[in-house]
Amino acid sequence: MGLVLALVSSAAACTSTGFTNNPLERKLSWFSYMEGGDIRAACGPATPNRYRLVYNGVYNEQVRTYELIAERHLNVGVIEAVDLTQFGEGIGGILAPWQAKMVGRDLDQEQSRALVNALAVDGxxxxxxxxxELSSRGFFWTIAACHQGAYHFTALAWPSQAWDDATFDDVLFALDPSPIAVNPPRKTLLDRINTGGPKNVESIFNTKVGENGLAGFQPLF
Structure with a gap:
């Protein structure tokens, strides 16, 4: 997650096929992943319900991904701040500092219904x-879904009334099996580069919500 986000316009069009723990592939398809490009492409009347939520807790500090598939299984990935001293052996070891820590769990009908109902209430x-507007240096949620045969996408950023009124996050965090604590929202200096020391290399971007997904992006250098 700490590599410089050196994406050009053509890279923005890279289509996600779902979450990948290859950090290079993830960089190139991140915007498509957040908006659920693969969910949108597959969604139709006969498609099982599927929900993807991404929590950006300052991109270089923590990103949490949530995939609820067919309202039965919840997959969670947590990408933390990169420490370049944590290299391992072999190809996998080289990529290890940028890989997510993955965990999953099954949900019963009551648990999945509570989450989906909260998402519905929250719009x-x-x-x-x-x-x-969504900044990598801030805190935001993106929500992509194939719900009852139709694709939906929206987002909310902190601070905002939508964030204060949201209920789904409490429901989701209560179901989250990851032992890694959530990075809570706080004021950040969105107009400055905060490298956090020589071990961290920042990835920064801006994007915003469009009519049918994300409406472009602006990498910052």
Whole structure:
């Protein structure tokens, strides 16, 4: 996660096929992954419900990904701040500092229903929050879903009334099996580069919510 996000316009079009723990592939398809490009492409009347939520807790500090598949199984990935001293042996060891820590669990009907109902109450399946700005240096949620045969995408950023009113996050965090604590929202200096020391290399970007997914992006250098 600590590599410089040197994406060009053509890279923004790289289509996600789902979460990957290869950090290079993840960089190139990250915007498509956040908006659920693969979910949108596969969604139809006969498609099982599927939900993807991404929590950006300052991109270089913590990203949490949540995949609820067919309302039965929850996959969670947590990508933390990179420490370049944590290299291992072999190809896998070289990539290890940028890889997510993955964990999953099954949900019963009551648990999955509580989460989906909270998303519905919070407007996840209604009109998207068009023009909501999302900065890698801040805190935000993206929500992509194939719900009852239709694709939906929206997002909310902190601080905002939508964030304060949201209920799904408490439900989701209560179901989260990861032992890694959530990085809570706080004020950050969005107009400055905070490298955090020589062991961290920052990845920075801006994007916003569009009518049918993300509406472009702006890498910052």
């Amino acid at each position: 996840a399946f209604g009109p998207p929050a068009v023009d909501t």
